[in-house]
Amino acid sequence: MTSDSKSAVNTYQSLVESFEETIERSKRLSKVLVRCRVGSAIPGLAMIVVGVAEPSLGSWTWKVGLLLIGVFLFFATWYETIQYRMQNLHSQLFGLVRLIDRCNRNWKELAPLPSEDYVVPYTAEWTQDLDVFGERSLFRWASLAMTRTGAETLAQWITEWASPEEIQMRQEAVRELSKTRSWRLDFYRIACGLRSQRTYPEAIAEWASSQDFFEGRRWIYALACLGPSLVILGAIGLVGAFFLGVGVGQLVGVSVLLFGLAINFVLTMIILGPIHDLFNRIGYANRELQLLSDWITCAGEMPRKSSMLNSIHRSLLTPGDSLPNASDGISRLQHWMTLAGFQKSPLFFIPYVTLQIAILWDVRVLEGLERWKKKYQALAPRWVEAIGQLEALNSSATIADENSEWSYPSVGQRGKMITATGLAHPLLRDDQRVPNDLAIDEKQRLLLVTGSNMAGKSTLLRSVGVNVLLARIGAPVCSKSWVSESLDIASSIRVQDSLQDGVSFFMAELKRLRRVVDKAVEEDREGGHRMLVLLDEILQGTNSRERQIAVDSVLRRLIDLGCVVLASTHDLELASSDQMRTYAQIVHFREYFEQIDGKQIMRFDYKMRPGVTPTTNALKLLELVGL
Numbered sequence: 001m002t003s004d005s006k007s008a009v010n011t012y013q014s015l016v017e018s019f020e021e022t023i024e025r026s027k028r029l030s031k032v033l034v035r036c037r038v039g040s041a042i043p044g045l046a047m048i049v050v051g052v053a054e055p056s057l058g059s060w061t062w063k064v065g066l067l068l069i070g071v072f073l074f075f076a077t078w079y080e081t082i083q084y085r086m087q088n089l090h091s092q093l094f095g096l097v098r099l100i101d102r103c104n105r106n107w108k109e110l111a112p113l114p115s116e117d118y119v120v121p122y123t124a125e126w127t128q129d130l131d132v133f134g135e136r137s138l139f140r141w142a143s144l145a146m147t148r149t150g151a152e153t154l155a156q157w158i159t160e161w162a163s164p165e166e167i168q169m170r171q172e173a174v175r176e177l178s179k180t181r182s183w184r185l186d187f188y189r190i191a192c193g194l195r196s197q198r199t200y201p202e203a204i205a206e207w208a209s210s211q212d213f214f215e216g217r218r219w220i221y222a223l224a225c226l227g228p229s230l231v232i233l234g235a236i237g238l239v240g241a242f243f244l245g246v247g248v249g250q251l252v253g254v255s256v257l258l259f260g261l262a263i264n265f266v267l268t269m270i271i272l273g274p275i276h277d278l279f280n281r282i283g284y285a286n287r288e289l290q291l292l293s294d295w296i297t298c299a300g301e302m303p304r305k306s307s308m309l310n311s312i313h314r315s316l317l318t319p320g321d322s323l324p325n326a327s328d329g330i331s332r333l334q335h336w337m338t339l340a341g342f343q344k345s346p347l348f349f350i351p352y353v354t355l356q357i358a359i360l361w362d363v364r365v366l367e368g369l370e371r372w373k374k375k376y377q378a379l380a381p382r383w384v385e386a387i388g389q390l391e392a393l394n395s396s397a398t399i400a401d402e403n404s405e406w407s408y409p410s411v412g413q414r415g416k417m418i419t420a421t422g423l424a425h426p427l428l429r430d431d432q433r434v435p436n437d438l439a440i441d442e443k444q445r446l447l448l449v450t451g452s453n454m455a456g457k458s459t460l461l462r463s464v465g466v467n468v469l470l471a472r473i474g475a476p477v478c479s480k481s482w483v484s485e486s487l488d489i490a491s492s493i494r495v496q497d498s499l500q501d502g503v504s505f506f507m508a509e510l511k512r513l514r515r516v517v518d519k520a521v522e523e524d525r526e527g528g529h530r531m532l533v534l535l536d537e538i539l540q541g542t543n544s545r546e547r548q549i550a551v552d553s554v555l556r557r558l559i560d561l562g563c564v565v566l567a568s569t570h571d572l573e574l575a576s577s578d579q580m581r582t583y584a585q586i587v588h589f590r591e592y593f594e595q596i597d598g599k600q601i602m603r604f605d606y607k608m609r610p611g612v613t614p615t616t617n618a619l620k621l622l623e624l625v626g627l
Contacts, residue, residue: 170474
């Protein structure tokens with residue numbers, strides 16, 4: 001582990017220890033509050049019952065009982081607050097421990113984030129070849145996105161070609177964010193709280209873009225206005241007639257009041273469920289909305305010298321002189337959702353029932369929410385998009401902070417190919433990586449990699465591919481230096497036959513190569529993208545003579561289409577042919593043997609060398625495994 005990784009891990013570990021201490025203190029306090037609740041509730045109820053049953057004891061008995069019930073409600077509210085805080089602390093602790101596992105490449109413990117479920121549509125054959133998604137993948141290691149939009153933004157950046165200008169903008173933002181570890185950790189820890197919540201920015205944006213609740217239900221809205229109006233008029237008439245001593249007026253007032261209450265009761269039975277479902281979609285718990293508010297406030301404190309961060313900040317907090325910002329919008333939404341939550345509060349439940357029957361409280365709250373929606377419906381999707389971009393940039397910036405010895409790639413227009421020094425695979429631990437230099441130019445755009453089994457051929461191909469993807473998201477690459485074009489990717493590395501579909505391994509290879517060539521043909525046009533094609537053990541499913549002819553044909557076709565090709569092969573005759581040397585740069589990996597305790601042990605140094613491999617190890621491997 002490098003000094004930068006150690007520094008980051010030490011910071012994370014210090015926070016983990018602090019959080020664990022806070023959680024332990026909260027647990028002890030919770031146990032005390034449980035005893036206090038029991039100690040106040042049981043005597044309180046007993047004194048109320050005794051005071052009502054035995055009036056001779058005096059009113060002080062049930063009054064003290066009520067006081068104890070009030071104390072119970074205080075302790076109950078305090079207990080719930082502590083439990084919510086502990087839940088949030090556990091979520092943040094999960095995020096911090098995950099950062100440590102990420103730095104250590106502790107794949108067994110590196111748990112997926114819930115948002116990872118949303119990136120399944122971005123998988124493709126080449127993403128499977130390069131371990132972009134899933135277990136032990138680039139995305140699982142790189143992503144700190146807790147929201148669906150953040151995960152989808154990062155997945156889109158990884159899987160879609162980006163222009164050099166886009167990559168440069170992302171790099172500028174990542175460079176700026178990478179220097180603010182404290183802010184990034186605050187932003188990430190608040191986001192971790194969303195892991196255990198039901199309220200997500202996307203839910204609010206989707207609701208804000210939906211149609212009015214009363215659209216198509218105008219008759220319900222008319223009755224929802226009529227019922228409370230009759231209740232108010234009936235109550236006023238009843239009180240006025242009572243003081244004036246008009247008996248008929250009192251009868252009319254009672255009739256109007258009861259008719260209004262009947263309308264309200266029937267409407268409550270009809271619309272209570274749908275309205276409460278809507279409240280749940282938006283975010284019933286005001287604490288959850290407070291979490292979003294804190295997150296947006298934190299986002300407002302981010303550095304913003306780079307154009308991309310400045311644009312994100314404007315979308316969230318300075319959209320324009322006449323436009324409200326996200327912080328104000330969430331604050332106003334909190335106000336309405338606080339009123340919507342009365343029916344779930346022990347303290348306000350009885351007043352809620354009274355207001356619901358009298359004036360249809362839920363409908364009145366819904367009216368306020370619909371006004372909020374009309375005001376913010378065009379802005380909420382922009383807030384969500386900005387938060388998603390910020391999460392993606394925060395993911396890349398954390399990679400940069402933890403690996404400052406890596407270099408930011410220089411990605412330009414056509415003509416630069418790939419030149420890298422100290423290139424290695426970013427998903428390997430520091431002590432497992434063996435760096436290699438790579439130089440591919442216009443004259444020889446094919447790198448043919450030969451070598452023994454397990455010597456490092458496939459790892460080299462994946463190292464190049466994964467670092468191209470890191471460059472796309474604005475992160476530094478696992479290399480001392482990197483200069484290249486912005487490359488699109490196609491590959492044929494993990495090919496499988498299909499017994500169910502009746503497809504042999506060789507036919508599966510051919511179909512995959514057909515798709516690779518079709519992609520290259522599609523991009524071989526003005527304005528098309530340079531293709532990086534990665535081929536592992538190409539056409540190994542057929543005999544050697546036909547394979548040499550077929551492989552030469554496929555590789556020449558890809559070169560003619562302007563592709564940069566990295567291909568590995570065991571076929572030494574193919575690699576040694578004069579024809580191949582005319583357009584390919586040929587390199588190899590090799591093994592060596594050591595005598596340890598009288599046994600011959602095979603070793604690999606994983607260093608790339610020029611020329612065709614002088615060694616093979618298939619027969620030796622057979623001997624070593626006893627065959």
